[in-house]
């Protein structure tokens with residue numbers, strides 16, 4: 419992936435797919451290099467602020483709600499009674515904010531390898547960080563792979579892998595050994611959910627491999643949920659759920675319909691609709 423800034427447009431180029439995505443920007447307003455990655459913040463004309471990590475778009479003010487709500491509420495309503503939740507990655511804190519909306523959740527650990535992502539988010543996306551002081555939130559900076567490996571067995575109900583793409587520090591978050599450690603850390607009926615890239619670009623590769631690896635790691639069922647995501651490659655993204663002994667296609671529909679908190683995208687109907695799989699994906703994933 420490459421990116422450019424020319425004539426007032428930020429462009430992320432997806433060479434392998436011969437496509438690109440651009441946003442009109444007023445300018446770059448912050449930039450930092452951590453030991454893991456480069457982080458840039460742009461002020462855009464119509465999408466608010468934009469966070470870019472290693473040249474890849476991560477979060478914009480205008481549309482991040484779809485990703486964060488689907489990464490959290492689908493898994494939390496699929497689980498019978500989630501109390502202990504871990505977020506691996508997720509340093510912008512948007513997924514953490516959504517998880518904390520569930521009053522039954524007692525403890526959340528967010529483990530991002532890069533503290534600078536959270537510091538940049540606090541500065542430029544304060545709305546995503548508004549629940550960071552919740553006493554149930556534990557914001558840690560460490561390698562999520564090691565943190566999960568060291569977890570007490572059967573101590574977590576939901577693990578949300580809110581990672582960057584499977585390159586660099588996130589490569590090991592898309593590996594069968596890591597999933598095995600996740601399943602060890604999950605209590606019975608626990609759910610792991612992985613951000614699983616583009617249905618259009620990655621059904622035959624990354625998404626298919628996630629299902630195979632989750633099954634090898636001990637999943638009783640796994641299911642991919644597609645959702646729109648305008649700033650990511652192809653404008654279409656997904657998360658993949660895998661369960662330890664349960665079913666990833668059922669959910670607490672009545673609790674979801676009666677949820678006590680506000681969302682912008684997620685509701686019980688969107689959850690049910692998100693479980694539908696297009697024909698090309700069914701073929702790619704061996705479901706048809």
Ligand code: SAM
Nearest residue numbers: 507508509530531532535561562581582587588
């Ligand atoms: N929504 C984004 C997307 O799909 O492009 C992901 C957002 S979040 C900013 C991704 C986070 O994963 C980054 O902050 C990065 O530092 C973190 N990360 C990458 N590898 C990691 C690892 N091994 N352990 C913990 N966090 C990791």
